[in-house]
Amino acid sequence: MIDKELLNYRILKKLGAGGQGTVYKALNTKLNRTVVIKVLPPELTTNEVNLKRFEREAHLASSLDHPNICAIYDFNFAEGVHFIAMQNIEGRTVRELVNGRPLELKTALSIAVQVCDALAAAHAQGIIHRDIKANNVMVTEAGQVKVLDFGLAKLMDDEAEKANRIDQTHLTEIGVPYGTATYAAPEQARGERADHRSDIFSTGILLYEMLTGIWAFQGKTTIDVRYAVLHDTPTPLTEARPAPTPPQLQKILDRAMAKDPRDRYQNITAMRDELRVMLHDISLAEDPKFIEDVVPSAPRHLSGANPLTNTFHRLKVRTGLGNVSGAIIGLVLLGLIILPFWYLFGAKSKLPGAVSDENVILRLNGSNTIGAKLAPSLAEEFFKQQGAKEIRIVPGQNAEEVTVLGILPGNSSPSAIEIRSHGSTTAFTDIKESKSDIGLSSRKIKPDEVNNLQAFGDMTSPASEHILALDGIAVIVNHNNPVESLTKEQIAEIFFGKITNWSQLLSPGGQIKIYARDDNSGTFDSFKALVLDNRQLTSSAVRFEDSMALSEAVARDPDGIGFVGLPYVKDAKALAVSEGEALPLLPNRLTVATEDYILSRRLYLYTTSKARNEWVRKFVDFALSQPGQEIVSRNGFIAQNVRSENPSVTKNAPVEYINLIKGAERLSLNFRFRKGGKELDNKALLDLDRVVNFITDQKLSGQNLLLFGFADDGQNSDMNLNLSKERAMVVADQFTRRGITPVVVTGFGSSLRVASGSTEEGRDKNRRVELWLRN
16 A cells, blocks of 8 residues: 555555554645545455444544544545545554553643543534543644544434434444453443443543553453453552552542443543642642742742752741741741642641540451451441541551541541451450450451350351451462462462472472461461361461562562462462362452352451440441442452353253253352351341342343252262252242242252362352352
């Protein structure tokens, strides 16, 4: 095509290619103007749908006259090809600007505001883009943004489509997830219709990439990325961006990238306006002229010093801090100037007298796994649900303590939720000593702890034991370690010192370096119970109070191995784990949610049944509700909100099982029972209602629900088969009472084991009821 002429356009060079065409730089020989032309590949011109879509791109984009949208000059046909002539923009794409590194905060915000401006103009004319991404946003040397490629746009008004005699059902087929996977909104990933809120989601993803230098959702394949878009939560800015950012920016991103379109900004202008305010405040706080406007006579020689030091010296010159009145005026002005910094980047320490002991409404003590990030996030959102204002998180005297403050309706002073996360063991000692209202534990309460707290009621009853979330203990190694899976017994032998060198596992490497949580950790308690089985951890292990620090140490050590909760895997590599005859499973959202992963665990909230503090019940109810569980998910743990999945099924599954699940999806939970009986456990009692709500929301019924029971007594196959059917019937009866009668209720005995049948713990794991749903 180079040097070829299409009417009055001479092709100069190829710029790139994509799914909708090839792009060239060209010269308009009549006007002597450089343009860009986009050519539909000849091999696609026989497809009427592609031709219509291509023609529509030109008509849609040419109707948009906005400084942040690439202008369309011409749509034509020549030399057997269809092409669009558009504005030539000298600059770089956002992808080229980012190139794996975060942009400066003001630059990222400025680009995002201009993208929002462009989309606002398009949405106002009923046009959505559907493919906002880093490669489709160009930035000129002057900092002007141009949004490219409306090739995937569609009219929001179907009547307008009909008026143009374009068959919408063929041009945007339901079930075809157009757009680049990492930027596509969840509804696009599911192949559903996109609307203007899908552009808002993609803009949030673009902003996240500019702020962090990485994609919000990643995976090795497109399928992996789409799964991440549907189920994962991007790493918070506080972890993903090296430079500090205003806390409000995370809230803007969370709202823009909400999974449910109803939870996002409902128009792009609302998002733009919040970003504009933030950009203005940051610019104001950083601008030296702002200081000079407050103190016009400030000396110029201070301009290169620390801005707050500069401010103080300017105030001294202006007011004469040698006298009392001048000092007072100066300090007031200094406070006014510092305030934007404090507001933007958050208070770093508790203000003296901000809250007194009587204003503490809740005390949450225990697990670091829960208390480090999840509990503060829940407390913050809980305050919002209660209508509180001026909510902020204040660090304590050490990393394991934090206080969440908020002014509740009708109050003038802040109320507080105190969080002390010194390990799961302290959850129960602090309850006994009346130092805690809610115990945070990353393991189930032990029998001796139940006895110690019997004065407070039965701590294992549904009134006292609440399952907050699910987590998997991930066994982690360095990414360069070739080991991909281990048996549970091999892991145990490593951690109590029997296996000491990677060569014993037929892997290159040297002496194994062991990293473990400390003795107060619920993660360590769970690991001891699930893996070590009362064997002692080797004395050579390096111990950590903090999961993140442990994970980082393993990620740096080629010979290291450790264990952490699922959200803390980060830059390390998680291993697949197996037991007995069961296949090795990686810890992921489905295997942990169903508790099929052998090292999955539950995270608990414990309360006394006689608690008189009304805030205890309110907080627990919120944490277990759908909004509370969304906070759980955003913090990297496995929420209990029901999802449907399409997992792969092992080849050794029973033929009847394989036939029954054809065309069905598995629900993201299993029903399990109290040890040694047929009574559903505490989690299952709440899960029943969650499943009923999920089925009802999907407009389905019991005719879509399949229940498969499994049992394992270690020996008699006929007894196992009968027990498995009985367990399925117990669950079916509970659903029938709730108005949903499952269409299939059967059992498969001890087949499809997820754990060893030779141990009591493994047999307990195998005793379950799976749920599948036919759509």
